[in-house]
Amino acid sequence: MARTSQQTTWQSVRDEVLRRIQSRDWKPGEPIPHEADLAREFGCARATMNRALRDIADSGLIERRRRAGSRVALHPVRKATLDIPVIRIEIEARGETHAYRLIECALEAPPPQVAARLNAASGQAMLHVVGLHMADGKPYAFEDRWINPESVPEALTADFTRISPNEWLVLNVPVEGGDITFAATEATAAEARALECRPGAALFVTKRTTWRGEARLTTVRQLFAPGYGMKTLI
Amino acid sequence: MARTSQQTTWQSVRDEVLRRIQSRDWKPGEPIPHEADLAREFGCARATMNRALRDIADSGLIERRRRAGSRVALHPVRKATLDIPVIRIEIEARGETHAYRLIECALEAPPPQVAARLNAASGQAMLHVVGLHMADGKPYAFEDRWINPESVPEALTADFTRISPNEWLVLNVPVEGGDITFAATEATAAEARALECRPGAALFVTKRTTWRGEARLTTVRQLFAPGYGMKTLI
DNA sequence: TCCTCGAATATGTATATACATAAAAAAATA
DNA sequence: TATTTTTTTATGTATATACATATTCGAGGA
Structure with a gap:
């Protein structure tokens, strides 16, 4: 009652x-x-x-x-839920303007590590898309992505000069799951040039691989410009 | 039915x-x-x-x-739940042995940034606990913690040579909420010495502040040895 | 003693029903 | 027309009831 x-x-x-x-x-x-x-x-x-x-x-x-x-619970494992938004949305949410600059887009054989992450033979060609996300004209994140053309054939005809692969994938490819790793790394010379920072600078990096069923779709490495922090509540 | x-x-x-x-x-x-x-x-x-x-x-x-x-949802914000375990548990879960080495434990005035995070006047003395977590004898994480003695008076009498403040707090201080930031930073000379890495090496760093009601309890900065990555599923 | 198996039990979930509440849409009013 | 009020409606939640299922526990047998 x-x-x-x-x-x-x-x-x-x-x-x-x-x-x-x-x-x-x-x-x-x-x-x-x-x-x-x-x-x-x-x-x-x-x-x-x-x-x-x-x-x-x-x-x-x-x-x-x-x-x-x-x-x-004896050891209360604190769980933090962190939102992983599309970079454009993240930038625009802060009132800044997003732009994506394509640096490279080619079909080529990936290094063994990448091939392994995509469950593919190391000789098999993958779509390699490298670009830079900018916020208000300043470098924000350097994105190095490999797309498996066997799982995502439409990607071969997509125009990544008009839309970032990040966003194209969200709109066009249904994802089932994935894993993410957060770490720190030192900027290489090329990365430093792109992000306009000193070579060797400490950068926050995320690595993601996504899949649908057994098919590995894409793996991406995003390097954020110095000063970037990912914040969340518990 | x-x-x-x-x-x-x-x-x-x-x-x-x-x-x-x-x-x-x-x-x-x-x-x-x-x-x-x-x-x-x-x-x-x-x-x-x-x-x-x-x-x-x-x-x-x-x-x-x-x-x-x-x-x-138009922009499906991927939500990743990441578990933030007590460091000792994290290390032991990988079959390694955990040890904590206390480096410093003193009541002193914190830098303005820390005072701000703890909602305190900058002159007010806080308990400063610095130590190193070891996994199988190797440096794992450098921990720099400030505890607010107004909120956690028992901490003044705790023996952090026997138990890491991390763990002591989990056992003794109920926490209501907190925030975490993940970022990358370069090792200072002192940090490099403790973590046995090169000064300037890129380190993964987490900053946490926890509270109960209005009371700020503690704020901690943990620097992980090079190679550390935080992994999670989406 | 050890093992197997059935009984007991706490949580997990499905269902019908009733009401609560936010917010959109429509109606009434100025 | 602009603004306020009322109605409508989809989701949110509380409840009683019934059954499902994973484990534990204890009894009985080898």
Whole structure:
């Protein structure tokens, strides 16, 4: 029976559970009461309690297992969700103007590392697209991309002088999954020239490979100009 | 009425919706049918449909608004969830041995930048803890931390030679939220000495500040040895 | 003692129903 | 026409109920 006046929301229940964990009423590693008991205590339906606990479990603070119950995580792995936007959107969101300058676009044999990431024989030719993202005319990110023409044949006819491959792919190629690595690297001479920084400067770099099913679609390495930081909340 | 034989699970419904988005049956920017209609089509309850669509919305592929309905996101912001484990756990998960070497632990006035991050007057003394995480005896991460003694008075009596501040804080101080920044930086002479790398080497760096309510608890800068990469799936 | 197997149980999920709420659209008003 | 108010509607959520399923636990057998 839903009462108009005072509903128990799953958020309020979640917050109270979080409070008990934070205040160490329920200590790390210890089990917490069962859904059903908690539901009774909070005066809500078990479904509501379930929603609250599931949300907390998603955040990594409790661990739940069937039949075994729920317990406060011993090593609460902090989970940060970071948004990986299309670079143009990222730049325009800061009120700056985006431009993409194509540096190279050719069909060629990739280095072994790249071939491996694309699950291809090392002799097989791939579409190599190199370019520079600019924000308000200043170098923003250097992008070195390899596209697998077996998985994305349309890419061979795309005009990357008009649209960045980044964006073309988002619009034209459905992606199922991928992996990303964040790291730091020193600018090579060519990279330094493009990004207008000193050779050897420390650059933030992201490497991404995306796939659909078994097919490797593309792998890209983006080098950001010095000063770039990726920010997120936990 | 629950049928034993063939239940419609929210996962199966979600997968079919995902398929329609990937196959461009439903195009970016376009609205998709209403929950109720879809539920009828898939032969499931609206609650089930809701669960499926909510899950997709969480992943950033569709946008939902009350009364306005759901539409395929125009710029699907890829969301990557990255786990930020305690360093010791991270190292031990790779089968290596973790050790922490305390380099400095003193109460002193922080630089203005740090004071600002901790919402404190720049003259106010903070606990400064500097140390090095080692994996199998090799330098892994250099950690420069400031702890606000007003928010975390117990830290003044903690023995950071026996336990890393990282871990001590996880065990003893409930955290509500925080922000993280990932970037690249060049090793200073002192940092290079600690990490046994060349001065000026490009290092991956994370900066974190955590809080509870209004209280700023701690801010930390972790420099990882060359070669470190943070990996995640999307 | 060790193993197998069935009972018990906490979480996971599907469903019908009812109401809440934001926001768009329509109607009423100035 | 411009502005305010009301209505409409799609999503958001609470609830009771029923069943599904992974594990644990204990009993019984080898």
